[in-house]
Each structure stands twice: as structure tokens, then as C-alpha cells.
Amino acid sequence: MTRDAPAPPTDRAAVSSPRATAPRQLSVFLSKRPRLRLSLLLAAPLFWLGLVYVAALAALLITALWTVDSFTGQISQSWTLDNIITVVTGSLYQVVTVRTIGVALLVTLIDILVALPIAFFMAKVASTRMQRVLVIAVLMPLWASYLVKAYAWRSVLSQGGIVEWIAKPFGLESPGYGLPATIITLAYLWLPYVILPIYAGLERVPDSLLEASSDLGAKTWRTLGSIVLPMLWPAIIAGSIFSFSLSMGDYITVNIVGGASQLLGNLVYSNVGAANNLPLAAAIALIPIAIMFVYLAVVRRTGALDNL
Amino acid sequence: MKRSSLRRSAIVSTIAITALAVMTACGTTGGGGSTRAPEQQKLGAMEGTVSILAWPGYVENGSNDPTVNWIGPFEKATGCTVNSKTFGTSDEAVTLMKTGDYDVISASGDASLRLIAGGDVAPVNTALLKNYAGIYDFLKLQKWNSVEGQSYGVPHGYGANLLMYNTTVFPTAPTSWSVVFDKSSPYAGKVTAYDSPIYIADAAVYLMAHKPELGIKNPYALDDKQLAAAVDLLKAQRTNIGEYWSDYLKSVQSFQTGNSVVGTTWQVIKNSVATGTPVDVTVPEEGATGWSDTWMIASHAKSPNCAYAWLDYITSPKANGEATAYFGEAPATQAACDFRTDCDAYHAGDKAYASKIWYWTTPIAKCVDGRTNVKCTDYSAWTTAWQQIKG
Structure with missing residues (x-):
């Protein structure tokens, strides 16, 4: 190395300082302001959330306080509590509410009972390969349209349908169209939504705990009851929220296989569609919302939401 | 802890302010009045x-x-x-x-x-x-x-809204709507009816013939008493109803499978059932809507x-x-x-x-049969009644 040799370029000089393009300036500006960064990131989803939940709910509440001119169908925007009072005191709405809750609870119960063994098999017994196949099989019905599945059940339950064909040799009959058919169909439709959270919950239960339980002499049921179930509880609750809330709002299935019965959704639908009475429909729609609030509050008290 | 409760109250107040803003924006105004447009006198150029x-x-x-x-x-x-x-x-x-x-x-x-x-x-x-x-x-x-x-x-x-019947169940054509009303119990669970408040008029047509003392002159002009009679008839019918229909394809299917054997229908439904289905239609003696x-x-x-x-x-x-x-x-x-x-x-x-x-005529408070001494039930009363009938 000679003295007058040019000094080797330092690393610093090798990279020319980046050009101050607009995006770069912006990123420099943002990097110093974490709060602004966060608020920009969250603005879009929060705006959507506000629009969908808060504004829609507020609009619903406001509409429920209006009335409609029965003949011309024009909404008269003067405040009144008549609709709410009608809905709370009317015997029709009480009967239908109780029926809807009953259907939703039964659907949820059936779904949980069916989902538990399936999810357990998927998570703990099946091989990895089998597991994938089963997850796809569970998801498969979601690829088909809701309407197609409901109509499929309509033909399955019809006179001369598959159910009757199977049940006849045993001296049984198809339930026909009605509430039992509605419960069967809804339980079928929402099953994937219950299986998946329970399956995910079971995946988190370590096998070592099951082995430990068995090493300590616990039988199958004891292990399930004392180890698996408490750990699984939040997942079951999550699944039940899906099936319960989806059943509470359904009106299409009951229209297709429900025979002559109606649920809260049908009352809302017929008040919007047939009677053109949006305010009353809005008042009725507040019932399932109130019930869901109660349901979530109860669930919260059990502590099941804490580890979700 | 304190911070989170502070944040929560911030969220709550944001929601409250938004709700308030929405409510004020909507305001309250009286129902809009209707204006009658004039009749067009001559035709002009086509708009495209x-x-x-x-x-x-x-x-x-x-x-x-x-x-x-x-x-x-x-x-x-x-x-x-x-x-x-x-x-x-x-x-x-x-x-x-x-x-x-x-x-x-x-x-x-x-x-x-x-x-x-x-x-x-x-x-x-x-x-x-x-x-x-x-x-x-x-x-x-x-x-x-x-x-x-x-x-x-x-x-x-x-x-016309016709009476459709299964010819195996009814070897001879029924002559009266009674098979879907007060004599419908033999077909319990297999009776069908149109799912709309306007179906109350079908019951009124039947009552016109069978309960003349009610004094129904037009099935779309029912006073409170007459509507109550129609509702009673339909509530009794409800126990024998298999299903109500408003989608005509649903009706076609239930007659084909035999889930419905008798009930109100349209000509287009009769035309749509698969050939060989033992069904026929008739206009009963009471008339039809x-x-x-x-x-x-x-x-x-x-x-x-x-x-x-x-x-x-x-x-x-x-x-x-x-x-x-x-x-x-x-x-x-x-x-x-x-x-x-x-x-x-x-x-x-x-x-x-x-x-x-x-x-089909919209029932209105001013009786469409010309009566002036009573107030008739309007369509919203029919809608409420229909929901109560279905229960």
C-alpha cells in the first residue's frame, strides 16, 4: 500500500444516501410518530366497524321508534314507543320468541353433542393425513349454497323421501315439515361452525396431559370430564355462539322445511316484505339482539370468554 | 386498569356521540303528503x-x-x-x-x-x-x-286462485272450499294455503256463502266482527295446515310428493306439476279470489x-x-x-x-263495498291478523 494511493472508499460512502422520494419521506415521517401510524392502520377497519355495527344498530333503534302509514306505506318519522310496547307485550311475539329460543337451544345442543366426538376423533385419534381429509370433509358442505342444502333437506324429509324410506321398515315415519324438520336442518347447516372451534380447542389440549391422567389411573370418562372438558369449555362456548346466533336469525330454512311454523326471522321478514312495516320489523329485530346480549353476558360470567 | 377504563369510557362516549349525530341527522318529520300528478294529454318523443x-x-x-x-x-x-x-x-x-x-x-x-x-x-x-x-x-x-x-x-x-286436489284422495272433485276449512280435519297436515294476509279474503268468500248472517258483501270489506270470524276460521284451519306457500315452485313440489293433497293454487302451478301427478283444479261453488x-x-x-x-x-x-x-x-x-x-x-x-x-283489492278503512256506517279493517290489520293466525 503506498501513501498516495487513494484511500479505500469507506462503507458509508459506498452507498449513496437514498433519494428523498415521497414514499420515503412519508415513511421517515411516520417512523417517528407511532401513534399516527397506529391510527392510520386502524382507521379503515374502525370506520367499517363503526359503520356496520354502530350506525346500523343505531339506525335500527331509531327506525323502531317510528311508525308507518298503513295504507300508503310511507314512514312517519315521529317518535313513539308503540312498536316496542307491541313487541314486548304482544302474546304473538312472546310465543314466537320462546319458540325461537327453544329451536336455537336445541340446535346448539344437538350440534355440540354431534361435534364433540367428531372433533375429538379429528384432533386426537386420526393420523395427520386422515386429519386433513376430515377437515376438508367438514368444510365441504360450506362450499354448497345454503339454499341448495335447505331444499335438499326438503326433499329428504318429504313424503316418499329418503328418511321415510329408511324409517319405514322400523315402523317409523318421516317427521314431515315442521319444527322437528327445522331443527334437523339447522343443526346440519351450522355443524361445521361448531366442529371447527371445538377441533381447534382440542388441538390445544396436550397429549401429555391425557397420558398423565391415564398413568395416574383415570379411566376414559374421568379424563374427559376432568381434563379435556374444562380445557375445551371456551371452544364449546365459541361454537355455541355461532349456532345459537345463526339459528336465532334464520328464516329461510323454516320457510322451506318448517311447514306452517314461524320464527322471529319470519316475523321480521313478513313485516319488511309483506306488511312494509319497517318500524315494527326493527322493533322485532331488537329481540334477538337483546337475547344475544344476555347470552353473551351469561357466557362472560362463566369465564369462558377469558381465554378466547 | 385505570387506563383501560378510561379507554372504555372514551369508546362509549364515541358511540354515544355517533348515535346522537345519526339521530339528529335523521330528525323527525311528519309523513309526506301525496300529490296527484296530472294526466298526460299528448305523447312526445321517445326518451330512449x-x-x-x-x-x-x-x-x-x-x-x-x-x-x-x-x-x-x-x-x-x-x-x-x-x-x-x-x-x-x-x-x-x-x-x-x-x-x-x-x-x-x-x-x-x-x-x-x-x-x-x-x-x-x-x-x-x-x-x-x-x-x-x-x-x-x-x-x-x-x-x-x-x-x-x-x-x-x-x-x-x-x-283465479283455484282449489287444487289430489285425485287419489278425492275421486270426485270437491265442490266446496269446505275441504280446506271446516271439513279439513281428514286431511290434517296435508292442507296447504297461500301465505299472505290477502288469503284472509278466501276465508271471507267462504263465509259469505256459509254464514250469511255475518253480512259480508265483499271479501275485501270486512268490519271488526267479520274479520274476527274469518280469523277464527283460519285459526281452525291452521291446525290442519301442512305448510303455507308463497313460492309457487314450493307448492308444485309438495303436490308432486303428496305432502299437500288439497289447497289453494294457481293455474300456472297446475301446468307446472309433472305429468302423471294425480292432481286437478276446480273453482268451488262459493267462487274464488x-x-x-x-x-x-x-x-x-x-x-x-x-x-x-x-x-x-x-x-x-x-x-x-x-x-x-x-x-x-x-x-x-x-x-x-x-x-x-x-x-x-x-x-x-x-x-x-x-x-x-x-x-285482489287492498282492504282499506273506507269500506270498498260502499258501507259508510262502519269502519272496515285495513291491510295492516289484516297483516297483524295473519301473523296471529300463523302463531
Whole structure:
């Protein structure tokens, strides 16, 4: 190395300082302001959330306080509590509410009972390969349209349908169209939504705990009851929220296989569609919302939401 | 902990402020009054487009069935491009018409009066329509398409709500609606009925014949007592109902499988059941309810001239014949029968048959049978009653 040799370029000089393009300036500006960064990131989803939940709910509440001119169908925007009072005191709405809750609870119960063994098999017994196949099989019905599945059940339950064909040799009959058919169909439709959270919950239960339980002499049921179930509880609750809330709002299935019965959704639908009475429909729609609030509050008290 | 509660109260107050803002923005105003649009005196130049609100099957441009197309010739002849939307119930039609986006609507009698009262449709000057003269006289200036002698539209076609029965269960045709009402218990769980408040009129037609002491003169003009009697009849029927239908394909299917063996139906349903299904239809001795559809023009139509052109076109023999044949109803003019072969099946032009039909009319507080000493029950009372019947 000679003295007058040019000094080797330092690393610093090798990279020319980046050009101050607009995006770069912006990123420099943002990097110093974490709060602004966060608020920009969250603005879009929060705006959507506000629009969908808060504004829609507020609009619903406001509409429920209006009335409609029965003949011309024009909404008269003067405040009144008549609709709410009608809905709370009317015997029709009480009967239908109780029926809807009953259907939703039964659907949820059936779904949980069916989902538990399936999810357990998927998570703990099946091989990895089998597991994938089963997850796809569970998801498969979601690829088909809701309407197609409901109509499929309509033909399955019809006179001369598959159910009757199977049940006849045993001296049984198809339930026909009605509430039992509605419960069967809804339980079928929402099953994937219950299986998946329970399956995910079971995946988190370590096998070592099951082995430990068995090493300590616990039988199958004891292990399930004392180890698996408490750990699984939040997942079951999550699944039940899906099936319960989806059943509470359904009106299409009951229209297709429900025979002559109606649920809260049908009352809302017929008040919007047939009677053109949006305010009353809005008042009725507040019932399932109130019930869901109660349901979530109860669930919260059990502590099941804490580890979700 | 403190921080999170602070944040929570911030969220709550944001929600409260938003809600408050929305509420103030909406404000409260009285119901809008309706204004009556004047009748159009002469036709002008075509606007180039027309938007039509219609029952399914009334506006066919070949997209559902390439051989069924009466929109193409209309567009070619008038230069008016047709935009159309269909609806499933009269009530949906009324709601859609209120948006003001449509020039023309095919309204059944249970929608037309409401549209007139709401100021949504304009009077129609029938002198501007050259095909109006050919329309059956018994369809002109009726309660459901005119007010005080002023025409509000042109008739399209009509049909009756028939009694459909399974011929295996009923070897001889039932002659009375009693098989779906007070003598329906042998068919419990297999009786079907139309799922709409307007079905209360069917019960009223039956009561007119069997309970003359109630004094029902028109099934769409029921006072409180008469409505209560109809509701009682329908509540008793409810225990034997297998299912209610409003989607006609659902009705077709349940008669094919035998889930329904008797109940109210439309001619188009009878035509749609698979051949070999043991069903037939009849008009029982009490008479029947039915529909008579009217083409009406919006009071604030953007294309009134194209709208008039459409009204004239759809009542022309060929178009009217094709459209009513496709839907399965009687046409509005005798000349239309030259363009279809099944007019007899629908008793087209048979005045005696037509007079047996009580066409759907919106029940209103001012009794449509002319009574002035009582207040009649209106459609909203019928809607409430219908929900209570279904339970």
C-alpha cells in the first residue's frame, strides 16, 4: 500500500444516501410518530366497524321508534314507543320468541353433542393425513349454497323421501315439515361452525396431559370430564355462539322445511316484505339482539370468554 | 386498569356521540303528503329507455328462454331500451315503486290502490292508447285500476286462485272450499294455503256463502266482527295446515310428493306439476279470489312517453297473448287468443267465470263495498291478523 494511493472508499460512502422520494419521506415521517401510524392502520377497519355495527344498530333503534302509514306505506318519522310496547307485550311475539329460543337451544345442543366426538376423533385419534381429509370433509358442505342444502333437506324429509324410506321398515315415519324438520336442518347447516372451534380447542389440549391422567389411573370418562372438558369449555362456548346466533336469525330454512311454523326471522321478514312495516320489523329485530346480549353476558360470567 | 377504563369510557362516549349525530341527522318529520300528478294529454318523443317493475314472467327478453322474447320487438319498434326488475309479492312491489326509480309497474289489485293513494302512480289517459279499445269491458275501470272514474292503468291479464286436489284422495272433485276449512280435519297436515294476509279474503268468500248472517258483501270489506270470524276460521284451519306457500315452485313440489293433497293454487302451478301427478283444479261453488293485473305509470316517470308506448305494446294482441300465456293467466283482450292456444283453459273472456272471481283489492278503512256506517279493517290489520293466525 503506498501513501498516495487513494484511500479505500469507506462503507458509508459506498452507498449513496437514498433519494428523498415521497414514499420515503412519508415513511421517515411516520417512523417517528407511532401513534399516527397506529391510527392510520386502524382507521379503515374502525370506520367499517363503526359503520356496520354502530350506525346500523343505531339506525335500527331509531327506525323502531317510528311508525308507518298503513295504507300508503310511507314512514312517519315521529317518535313513539308503540312498536316496542307491541313487541314486548304482544302474546304473538312472546310465543314466537320462546319458540325461537327453544329451536336455537336445541340446535346448539344437538350440534355440540354431534361435534364433540367428531372433533375429538379429528384432533386426537386420526393420523395427520386422515386429519386433513376430515377437515376438508367438514368444510365441504360450506362450499354448497345454503339454499341448495335447505331444499335438499326438503326433499329428504318429504313424503316418499329418503328418511321415510329408511324409517319405514322400523315402523317409523318421516317427521314431515315442521319444527322437528327445522331443527334437523339447522343443526346440519351450522355443524361445521361448531366442529371447527371445538377441533381447534382440542388441538390445544396436550397429549401429555391425557397420558398423565391415564398413568395416574383415570379411566376414559374421568379424563374427559376432568381434563379435556374444562380445557375445551371456551371452544364449546365459541361454537355455541355461532349456532345459537345463526339459528336465532334464520328464516329461510323454516320457510322451506318448517311447514306452517314461524320464527322471529319470519316475523321480521313478513313485516319488511309483506306488511312494509319497517318500524315494527326493527322493533322485532331488537329481540334477538337483546337475547344475544344476555347470552353473551351469561357466557362472560362463566369465564369462558377469558381465554378466547 | 385505570387506563383501560378510561379507554372504555372514551369508546362509549364515541358511540354515544355517533348515535346522537345519526339521530339528529335523521330528525323527525311528519309523513309526506301525496300529490296527484296530472294526466298526460299528448305523447312526445321517445326518451330512449324505460325501466319496468314487473311480476316474474311479464318482461321476457329471451334471457330465460330464447324462444320467449317480446321485449326485442318492442325495443326495435320504439327505440326504448328496457331495463326491468321483478318482484315476488305485491308488498315488495309497493316498496320498490316508492324508490322512484321505475317508470312502469305491473300492479295486482292489492298493490294498485296503495300506489294510487301513496301518489306513486299517475292517472293514465287511455285515449292515447290505441289498443285500449280491444280490452275486455269487464276489466276496464274497475275498483282496482281506477278511482272515481279516472283510469290509473291498463289491464294486463287475470286469473283465479283455484282449489287444487289430489285425485287419489278425492275421486270426485270437491265442490266446496269446505275441504280446506271446516271439513279439513281428514286431511290434517296435508292442507296447504297461500301465505299472505290477502288469503284472509278466501276465508271471507267462504263465509259469505256459509254464514250469511255475518253480512259480508265483499271479501275485501270486512268490519271488526267479520274479520274476527274469518280469523277464527283460519285459526281452525291452521291446525290442519301442512305448510303455507308463497313460492309457487314450493307448492308444485309438495303436490308432486303428496305432502299437500288439497289447497289453494294457481293455474300456472297446475301446468307446472309433472305429468302423471294425480292432481286437478276446480273453482268451488262459493267462487274464488283472484288477481287482475294493471300496468301503471309512475307519477314522476323519467320516460313517460316510452311508458305509454309500453302500455300500448303490452296490451297489443300478440304481446299480450305471449306474455299471459307464458305466465299462465287469461289475457286482457280477445284478440290475444289468436296468438295462444290455451285461452279456453283460462276461461278467457268468459264473463260468467270472471264474475265468480273476487279480484285482489287492498282492504282499506273506507269500506270498498260502499258501507259508510262502519269502519272496515285495513291491510295492516289484516297483516297483524295473519301473523296471529300463523302463531
